Amino acid sequence: MKKKIIIVGAGAAGMAAAIAAAESGAEVTLLEKNEKTGKKIYITGKGRCNFTNDCDPEQFFRKVVSNPRFLYSSLYGFTNQQMIEFLEGEGIRTKVERGGRAFPLSDHASDVTKALNGRMKKAGVKLLLNTEVTGLLFADLAEPLERKGKRIEQRVSGVKVREVRWSGTSKGPVSSPVAGSERELAADCVIITTGGLSYPSTGSTGDGYDFAAAAGHSIVPCSPSLVPFETKEPVGDELMGLSLKNVEAAVYDGKKEIFREFGEMMFTHFGVTGPIILSASAYSAKRLRKNPLKLVLDLKPALSEQQLDDRILRDFDGEKNKEFRNSLSHLFPARLAPVMVRRSGIDPYKKVNEVTREERRKLVQVTKNFELTLTGLRGFNEAIVTQGGVSVKEVDPSTMESKLTPGLYFAGEVLDLDAETGGYNLQIAWSTGVLAGKSAAKPENA
Known part of the structure; x- marks a missing residue:
């Protein structure tokens, strides 16, 4: 029986996770409160999308500012070269400019999002736009677990969602609930890919930190970075x-x-x-x-x-x-x-x-x-990324699963991971997203 996976946030990490999980055999639902996927991707690299950096792994790790060692499994599992190959395989020609910065040849960020959306559709990902997650659902474990000296008695079991009402302008959604629209969605695993606090107009408003805290996670204080x-x-x-x-x-x-x-x-x-x-x-x-x-x-x-x-x-x-x-x-x-x-x-x-x-x-x-x-x-309105976030000490670097709540995964900017400018931060999103998606899709007894 296919595992049911819900992914919260259709940015870079969320779409990478959705593709990886669906292509690994899972039934995937991707939830996004905006009217379209990848809103932040559209504005990266001044609209050109510097989607990765074409450098060797050791140079890459030297450019990671916060917690580079945590990224070894994810970055070696899905490398910058594999991201270039992914886009080329989807018909998006790429180029490398000074400093190893990789862009679509067209200089259009929309080509990157188009490739991701197309691959998700092929993989059978169910995409629900205008759908805001308001909280996580938890269920008691049949038998409590011991992890890092802590007694764990619950696992994630789904999410609470509500429809997002639009104002009719191009400035973004108004998050007022529509009467009778709130509901619950069950899942075997939930992957949080909500981003950080940078560019809040794209929907990055810190929701993921609240979800993580509700699951018992520590949040490293956040600051604007690359600003x-x-x-x-x-x-x-x-x-x-x-x-x-x-x-x-x-x-x-x-x-x-x-x-x-x-x-x-x-x-x-x-x-x-x-x-x-x-x-x-x-x-x-x-x-x-x-x-x-x-x-x-x-x-x-x-x-x-x-x-x-x-x-x-x-x-x-x-x-x-x-x-x-x-x-x-x-x-x-x-x-x-x-x-x-x-x-x-x-x-x-x-x-x-x-x-x-x-x-x-x-x-x-x-x-x-x-x-x-x-x-x-x-401020965060001008910051490219967020420094701080969900503490990586409480996340398994080999799977991206929470060490505190079974079935809960994290990927991308919501984690306390950030790097210098030059395509490194988007690669962190791709790599952690792919690892989280593949890990969540594995059968429980695998």
């Missing part, structure tokens, strides 16, 4: 919107360096953002709760201090009668040059042939050490 920083120093109109390529960013907590990476960043009206800044946020959230951090930008990382000084001297020699304020156009973008003049402390009206060696060295220092004070992170 811009706010800075103490006002950026102003001068730098707002200015993007810089080929810079190196380092973040310090006191004297301790907690992050360093080379790449692109951008100034905003509130602080800083961009790929290397978003990755830095993953390592900074917990520390920022206690105190501000220091961001140090090396604006010319390809040059040593001596090489940069030589470069500045050559520029000065070519225009000896220019005022200092007009002499940096070859070194910095036009909008950045006035800021560097102020930071150097050199008289802006001084002729460059009068700039002293010590003043020149100060310019080198502020170029190699452009400092900003990080005071906080932007």
Whole structure:
């Protein structure tokens, strides 16, 4: 007899779990409170969907910020290469860009969702949209179990659901219950793939944490991650919107360096953002709760201090009668040059042939050490992922099953798992989803 599996949440992890479970012989029902599947997938990678990273496994694990060891079974069980092969097999051509970031060749995130929906349909997954889960159902075990020194007396037996009424706009569902619409659905296993708190407009409102807590699970405090920083120093109109390529960013907590990476960043009206800044946020959230951090930008990382000084001297020699304020156009973008003049402390009206060696060295220092004070992170509305969630100490990494409640599984962002930007977080969703689906579908005596 087929096992009945209910999956809560039709995002990346939920659809991966549904396909894996159905293709393993289970009867699968996928519940989604939105009007369509994969709403968050549509906006990832600015609508292009950076669906994985084409790197080797060891590099992948180095990019995982929270609990990388927990992911060994799932990532080796369904790898980034297998995800690429999955999409190619569904007729979606893919490409790999700088940094190993993999995208559909079309640059359309909808192609990824289309492939997943098509595969679910082939596998016989029953999809119920506009269906909100309001709670889990539990049944007493015939014989109590002992796990990790705890006496377990109940297992999950299904979910409570209700219809979601729509407002008639494109902004999303209104979660008011329709009269008489609440009901119960029985299942042998339930997989929670509700996501975290990032981009709540897509339906990620933390429901999964409530379900997990009801089953006795601990929730690691949540923070926005892969999110811009706010800075103490006002950026102003001068730098707002200015993007810089080929810079190196380092973040310090006191004297301790907690992050360093080379790449692109951008100034905003509130602080800083961009790929290397978003990755830095993953390592900074917990520390920022206690105190501000220091961001140090090396604006010319390809040059040593001596090489940069030589470069500045050559520029000065070519225009000896220019005022200092007009002499940096070859070194910095036009909008950045006035800021560097102020930071150097050199008289802006001084002729460059009068700039002293010590003043020149100060310019080198502020170029190699452009400092900003990080005071906080932007909110979940701007965060790509959530840091924190269901404690992985209470989940079996070889199956994704709860150690506290038999028949209950977790996958994706609802767990305390997160990584840097670059396709790693979506791969975590695919891999944990596939493992949860296959594990839940196994016969009880297997």
